[in-house]
Amino acid sequence: MTLRLKINLIVGALTVLFVAAVMGLQLRSMRESVNEEVVAANRVASQLLNRTAWRYAAQGTPAMLAFLQGIGRIRSNDITLYDAEGKELYRSPPSAYKAGRDAPAWFDALISPPPSIQSIEFPDGKLEVRSNASRAVVDAWDYTAWLAGGAFALLVVVNMLVFWLVGRTVRPFGQIVSALNQVQAGRFDAALPPLAGTEAAAIGRAFNRMVRDLQDRIDAEKRAVRAETQLSDSRELTRWIEQHVEEERRMIARELHDEFGQSVTAMRSMALSIAQRSAARDPQAEQAARTIADEASRLYDAMHGIIPRLTPLVLDNFGLAEALDDLADRTRRSQPGVQIDVRIALGAARLPAEIALAVYRAAQEGITNALRHGHAQRLQLAVDGSDTGLTLTLTDDGDGLPADWSERAGHYGLRWLGERAQALRGRLELAAGTPHGAVLRLALPLPAGAA
Numbered sequence: 001m002t003l004r005l006k007i008n009l010i011v012g013a014l015t016v017l018f019v020a021a022v023m024g025l026q027l028r029s030m031r032e033s034v035n036e037e038v039v040a041a042n043r044v045a046s047q048l049l050n051r052t053a054w055r056y057a058a059q060g061t062p063a064m065l066a067f068l069q070g071i072g073r074i075r076s077n078d079i080t081l082y083d084a085e086g087k088e089l090y091r092s093p094p095s096a097y098k099a100g101r102d103a104p105a106w107f108d109a110l111i112s113p114p115p116s117i118q119s120i121e122f123p124d125g126k127l128e129v130r131s132n133a134s135r136a137v138v139d140a141w142d143y144t145a146w147l148a149g150g151a152f153a154l155l156v157v158v159n160m161l162v163f164w165l166v167g168r169t170v171r172p173f174g175q176i177v178s179a180l181n182q183v184q185a186g187r188f189d190a191a192l193p194p195l196a197g198t199e200a201a202a203i204g205r206a207f208n209r210m211v212r213d214l215q216d217r218i219d220a221e222k223r224a225v226r227a228e229t230q231l232s233d234s235r236e237l238t239r240w241i242e243q244h245v246e247e248e249r250r251m252i253a254r255e256l257h258d259e260f261g262q263s264v265t266a267m268r269s270m271a272l273s274i275a276q277r278s279a280a281r282d283p284q285a286e287q288a289a290r291t292i293a294d295e296a297s298r299l300y301d302a303m304h305g306i307i308p309r310l311t312p313l314v315l316d317n318f319g320l321a322e323a324l325d326d327l328a329d330r331t332r333r334s335q336p337g338v339q340i341d342v343r344i345a346l347g348a349a350r351l352p353a354e355i356a357l358a359v360y361r362a363a364q365e366g367i368t369n370a371l372r373h374g375h376a377q378r379l380q381l382a383v384d385g386s387d388t389g390l391t392l393t394l395t396d397d398g399d400g401l402p403a404d405w406s407e408r409a410g411h412y413g414l415r416w417l418g419e420r421a422q423a424l425r426g427r428l429e430l431a432a433g434t435p436h437g438a439v440l441r442l443a444l445p446l447p448a449g450a451a
Contacts, residue, residue, distance in 0.1 A: 011162045012155070019151040026147060027110065030140040034133055035113035041076040042131040046118035049079070049127060061124055065090055068127075076133060082126045089125070095135050102134060103141035111137050171196075176203060183211065238419060261303060268296035320356045321346060324363055324381065331367055338371065339378045346385035355444050358420050359383065359392050362428070365413045366394040366440040374398025374438060387446070389426075394440040401432050417442070 056064045061083060068081055073092045081090035102108070112133045120127040175192060182190040190211060192204040275289035315323035321344045328340045351359075363381060370376040376398030384391050414430060421428040426444035433439045 007166045008159060008163050012159050015155050015158050019155060023144075023147065023151065026144070030143065031111050031113075034111055034136040034140055037136055038076045038113055038131045038133040039116055041074070042116045042118060042129060045074045045077045045079075046120070046129050048074075049129060050120050061089065064122075064125065064127075068092070074129075076131060076136060078130045078132045080128045080130070082128065084124045086126075095132075097135050098138050101138055103137045107141050107144070108134070108137050111140050176200070176207060179207060183214075238423060261300065264296050264300045264303065268293045268300065271296060315356060315360055320344075320351055320359060320383070323356075323360050324383065327360070327364060327367070328381065331371075335371060337377060340367075341378075341380045343380075343382045346383065346390075347387070351385075351390065352447065355390065355424060355446070358417075358424060358426075358444060359390060359442065361420070362392055362417050362440070362442045363394060365417055369413070370394070370396035370398050370438065374400065376437065385446075389443060389445045391444075392440075392442040395433055395437065397433070397437045400436045401430070401438050 056067045068090050079092040083089055116131040118129040179190045179192050192207050195201050195204040271289045271293035275286045278285040314326045328342045331340055374396055376396035378397045380395045382393045418428045424444050429441045431439050
């Protein structure tokens with residue numbers, strides 16, 4: 001059922017109730033009016049006949065009959081003359097007013113008052129005056145029919161007027177429903193023109209704002225999806241590049257260790273052999289050979305210092321714990337005044353290679369920054385593993401972080417570590433220590449089945 005039809009039915013029902021109430025009041029008023037008219041007419045007729053009947057009654061019944069025939073009909077009354085034996089001698093003629101017409105029986109029973117009967121008795125007969133409200137009821141019926149016809153015409157006119165006005169009023173809602181259907185169908189560029197009426201105009205403006213906001217949100221979600229896709233692609237590309245860089249580093253480190261290291265060792269051995277053979281014959285050749293051997297030794301040591309920076313071969317061979325211990329030992333040897341405490345509790349977790357490498361690189365970068373920028377003298381390295389994740393915490397007693405360190409350019413190593421942590425679905429945090437120094441924390445989740 002449409003809103004237009006509902007409103008029209010409500011107005012029609014209210015109009016019917018109003019007309020019914022008016023008709024009820026009118027019927028009540030007509031009943032009282034008819035009752036008053038009939039009772040008064042009956043009383044007046046009774047009083048008139050009571051005064052005159054005895055005078056004619058003394059002259060005999062024929063004189064009374066002639067008197068009544070001369071009077072004819074008295075309004076709203078039926079007059080009947082009876083002799084001493086109860087035989088009807090006379091009855092007043094019917095009313096000529098609206099002759100042949102009578103109100104319906106139900107209306108007569110509703111409007112007519114109870115009949116009033118007055119009797120006047122004399123020696124040789126009786127005169128009976130009975131009230132008759134039929135003509136008054138006919139008048140009331142005619143008025144009621146006219147009133148009902150007017151009420152029906154009013155009902156039709158009012159309903160037609162309301163139907164037209166409501167249709168004109170709710171016409172903008174059809175446009176609103178059409179626009180909503182367009183939005184439901186996926187057309188988010190739908191817009192409503194200025195609508196007539198205060199409420200419809202407010203709804204139209206609210207709808208247009210809603211559509212604009214919805215379009216903006218959809219555009220924002222599309223941009224977010226594109227950005228997330230690009231970020232995911234960028235992360236995948238970064239991981240691919242990192243993997244290939246690590247593979248190249250590992251290959252270079254192994255080449256240095258296997259090929260270049262053996263060559264340097266061979267050069268040192270040959271230099272020492274030359275020095276031994278030419279010790280007695282050519283002191284200058286011996287000195288040159290020993291210089292070559294010393295340079296070969298320094299080159300060998302430098303190469304072994306470069307290899308861990310390229311790739312931790314000990315990580316591939318012995319695991320994360322041995323690699324971190326080796327990192328701490330090399331740091332102690334290169335920085336005699338620095339104290340490094342290492343605590344590693346990996347539990348029963350089997351670490352994937354990329355997670356172990358990320359933890360090692362974080363420890364390596366953190367120790368380098370603490371010594372180079374923080375001038376730290378004591379460092380504490382802790383690695384805690386569980387079935388679900390791994391956490392590295394590096395604490396130092398250095399100078400701490402500058403107030404504006406996050407706004408400064410650089411920090412490429414930390415940025416690279418942060419991107420690597422994000423690629424592994426983890427997080428990297430750097431905060432100031434208490435009372436001074438810095439705290440580096442790396443948290444990485446372990447894939448299912450790593451326990």
